[in-house]
Amino acid sequence: MSRVVKLAVIPGDGIGPEVVAEAVKVLDAVTAGSGVEFEKTPFSLGAARYLETGDTLTDADLAAIGEHDAILLGAVGGVPGDPRLKDANIERGLLLKLRFELDHYVNLRPSKLYPGAAGPLADPGDIDFVVVREGTEGPYVGNGGSIRRGTPHEVANETSVNTAYGIERVVRYAFSLAGRRRKKLTLVHKTNVLVHAGGMWKRIVDAVASEHPEVDVDYLHVDAATIFLVTNPSRFDVIVTDNLFGDILTDLAGAVTGGIGLAASGNINPDGAFPSMFEPVHGSAPDIAGTQKADPTAAILSVALLLDHLGLTDEAARVTRAVEDDIAGRDATPRSTAQIGDAIVDRVQA
Amino acid sequence: MSRVVKLAVIPGDGIGPEVVAEAVKVLDAVTAGSGVEFEKTPFSLGAARYLETGDTLTDADLAAIGEHDAILLGAVGGVPGDPRLKDANIERGLLLKLRFELDHYVNLRPSKLYPGAAGPLADPGDIDFVVVREGTEGPYVGNGGSIRRGTPHEVANETSVNTAYGIERVVRYAFSLAGRRRKKLTLVHKTNVLVHAGGMWKRIVDAVASEHPEVDVDYLHVDAATIFLVTNPSRFDVIVTDNLFGDILTDLAGAVTGGIGLAASGNINPDGAFPSMFEPVHGSAPDIAGTQKADPTAAILSVALLLDHLGLTDEAARVTRAVEDDIAGRDATPRSTAQIGDAIVDRVQA
Ligand SMILES: CC(C)[C@H](C(=O)O)[C@@H](O)C(=O)O
Ligand SMILES: CC(C)[C@H](C(=O)O)[C@@H](O)C(=O)O
Numbered sequence: 001m002s003r004v005v006k007l008a009v010i011p012g013d014g015i016g017p018e019v020v021a022e023a024v025k026v027l028d029a030v031t032a033g034s035g036v037e038f039e040k041t042p043f044s045l046g047a048a049r050y051l052e053t054g055d056t057l058t059d060a061d062l063a064a065i066g067e068h069d070a071i072l073l074g075a076v077g078g079v080p081g082d083p084r085l086k087d088a089n090i091e092r093g094l095l096l097k098l099r100f101e102l103d104h105y106v107n108l109r110p111s112k113l114y115p116g117a118a119g120p121l122a123d124p125g126d127i128d129f130v131v132v133r134e135g136t137e138g139p140y141v142g143n144g145g146s147i148r149r150g151t152p153h154e155v156a157n158e159t160s161v162n163t164a165y166g167i168e169r170v171v172r173y174a175f176s177l178a179g180r181r182r183k184k185l186t187l188v189h190k191t192n193v194l195v196h197a198g199g200m201w202k203r204i205v206d207a208v209a210s211e212h213p214e215v216d217v218d219y220l221h222v223d224a225a226t227i228f229l230v231t232n233p234s235r236f237d238v239i240v241t242d243n244l245f246g247d248i249l250t251d252l253a254g255a256v257t258g259g260i261g262l263a264a265s266g267n268i269n270p271d272g273a274f275p276s277m278f279e280p281v282h283g284s285a286p287d288i289a290g291t292q293k294a295d296p297t298a299a300i301l302s303v304a305l306l307l308d309h310l311g312l313t314d315e316a317a318r319v320t321r322a323v324e325d326d327i328a329g330r331d332a333t334p335r336s337t338a339q340i341g342d343a344i345v346d347r348v349q350a
Numbered sequence: 351m352s353r354v355v356k357l358a359v360i361p362g363d364g365i366g367p368e369v370v371a372e373a374v375k376v377l378d379a380v381t382a383g384s385g386v387e388f389e390k391t392p393f394s395l396g397a398a399r400y401l402e403t404g405d406t407l408t409d410a411d412l413a414a415i416g417e418h419d420a421i422l423l424g425a426v427g428g429v430p431g432d433p434r435l436k437d438a439n440i441e442r443g444l445l446l447k448l449r450f451e452l453d454h455y456v457n458l459r460p461s462k463l464y465p466g467a468a469g470p471l472a473d474p475g476d477i478d479f480v481v482v483r484e485g486t487e488g489p490y491v492g493n494g495g496s497i498r499r500g501t502p503h504e505v506a507n508e509t510s511v512n513t514a515y516g517i518e519r520v521v522r523y524a525f526s527l528a529g530r531r532r533k534k535l536t537l538v539h540k541t542n543v544l545v546h547a548g549g550m551w552k553r554i555v556d557a558v559a560s561e562h563p564e565v566d567v568d569y570l571h572v573d574a575a576t577i578f579l580v581t582n583p584s585r586f587d588v589i590v591t592d593n594l595f596g597d598i599l600t601d602l603a604g605a606v607t608g609g610i611g612l613a614a615s616g617n618i619n620p621d622g623a624f625p626s627m628f629e630p631v632h633g634s635a636p637d638i639a640g641t642q643k644a645d646p647t648a649a650i651l652s653v654a655l656l657l658d659h660l661g662l663t664d665e666a667a668r669v670t671r672a673v674e675d676d677i678a679g680r681d682a683t684p685r686s687t688a689q690i691g692d693a694i695v696d697r698v699q700a
Contacts, residue, residue: 091542120580122472139489139510144546150553154514156546160489164504190594192441196494196506203500223601230470230580230605244540248598251573255580 014284016074022296022341047078104267117258133246264301364634366424372691397428454617467608483596614651
């Protein structure tokens with residue numbers, strides 16, 4: 001008897017379709033003959049769809065996506081400054097809407113410096129940590145507004161909304177992850193300035209910590225955390241942080257581990273009430289779209305996170321190992337998006 | 351006839367007094383015989399004062415400080431976790447209160463990789479940019495609160511308040527600075543998520559840009575900006591950004607240019623209605639306080655910014671050159687705080 005996994009595939013804009021094509025190749029290769037069948041439904045969403053139809057994400061889209069077991073997303077977003085997209089906000093209307101509506105409260109972003117990957121640090125040391133970024137609250141909630149827009153008296157507010165409910169669940173996830181790793185958890189916030197939100201994060205981490213005596217806990221202000229990410233990234237194991245700080249730290253972490261072309265992520269609803277969504281951290285890079293210059297590695301590593309999430313841990317490990325071996329063998333010879341994908345498929349099959 | 355400058359000196363906590371002692375030595379050396387006399391008034395403020403008296407910054411303190419032409423500050427803040435400071439927030443109650451009450455709307459933070467300074471990047475290139483961080487608005491305003499504190503139903507909000515008035519004045523300052531430098535200005539924000547505040551920043555930068563055709567303008571999301579700070583910091587000349595993003599970017603910038611021990615800053619009220627305040631970016635580092643291990647360079651470079659602000663540009667340049675020469679001559683031999691200060695004094699006098 002074979003298990004069927006219903007996978008929604010959102011290739012998106014720019015380089016999205018190219019990297020997703022390779023990710024799907026790898027997914028097919030690693031699950032061939034495994035008894036697990038991925039039934040894929042493509043969804044045409046993103047700037048291109050918006051330009052055609054004026055829709056960003058309809059209720060019908062959302063309902064249809066919600067019927068799936070998981071989602072694989074490439075990248076969404078049009079050419080910056082495109083006047084036809086002036087009134088669109090693909091990021092808020094599509095990507096963030098999916099994360100919020102599907103209650104992706106864990107935004108999981110591993111950062112690992114693979115042997116052979118070239119980062120900007122002279123002496124990086126071993127880098128292997130995971131950022132657990134809260135995905136459904138904080139400054140991302142969209143509770144902002146302005147008055148007297150466009151006048152010299154304009155005032156624009158943005159409210160970060162934080163709940164004990166929302167923080168506790170992601171903090172618990174982070175502790176349990178740390179317990180399965182090197183047992184070190186770092187809370188990153190800015191408690192000395194954002195005293196109410198930061199204070200609540202701190203209190204909840206302290207409370208959950210008492211249930212996890214095996215996990216070592218420390219705290220860093222977000223500004224100090226960026227310093228350590230470039231001077232001593234080995235000090236981190238699991239970082240738990242809010243939506244905005246997590247956004248910033250994970251781009252920086254991607255850069256120090258060899259570039260955003262390698263950084264994968266999962267938008268996870270651990271309760272299983274909604275499908276989780278896996279996507280590279282990078283954007284749609286419209287400037288190189290269609291040129292086969294994009295590195296599909298981040299999308300392929302997102303497939304490994306997807307497999308892991310589905311409990312297909314052997315398959316996940318095979319993908320990760322294939323990527324690791326591919327990276328270790330890289331030299332200056334340029335390869336197309338498809339060539340990198342094919343090379344990783346070969347290693348998966350070997 | 352000699353000019354008298356009334357300088358308020360706030361040594362503060364931890365390593366603050368040690369680094370300020372060296373900064374004052376250098377200030378005295380460079381102004382000796384210049385016809386400018388610095389009349390210094392020490393203010394005992396910080397965690398130590400709070401523990402003694404329970405006061406953080408009284409109205410009388412503020413009024414007295416306000417009578418001065420400028421302020422030199424070391425660092426404030428007690429030992430993290432000190433239970434006696436549980437209810438104090440020295441950062442908000444003292445440092446941020448000074449910035450807000452004295453309308454320090456330009457938080458000026460130059461980042462330069464001096465020859466000889468060892469940063470973490472393998473291939474840093476030339477780094478020489480200035481972050482113009484807004485100092486009186488944004489998520490720092492303290493407009494937050496919580497309900498049901500300590501219960502599972504707690505909600506904590508933090509509101510970022512942004513005004514056209516506040517943004518326009520700092521943006522104008524940044525453009526005029528860029529015009530006197532390499533004529534490149536980068537706005538950093540997160541317009542795709544914080545659409546109201548970000549949108550206003552973007553519109554105001556675009557409007558002021560039209561008055562400065564000589565300045566090249568670009569925009570980066572804050573997450574992308576952190577990537578460029580480690581992969582291509584030479585691309586930056588002047589960065590203008592909000593209070594929180596500026597806090598994060600300048601710590602990272604300090605790290606990539608050889609450490610926070612070299613990073614100086616000015617909290618400036620360009621209108622001259624209030625005294626401007628100059629301080630190293632680093633904190634009070636209570637763990638090494640009193641050991642003469644702190645590097646006073648950031649405090650000394652803050653004196654250069656102070657001199658510049660007062661129009662004493664020759665004296666400022668002499669301090670900067672002395673620091674540059676000192677850094678270029680550094681080797682692994684450890685020097686005490688006072689030895690570094692003395693060496694820079696010698697160079698200033700040479
Ligand atoms: C595109 C943008 C809204 C998004 C975010 O800020 O979360 C992106 O930067 C990311 O990190 O996935
Ligand atoms: C101490 C803290 C409130 C302060 C800030 O966040 O502005 C510090 O980090 C700085 O950058 O000067």
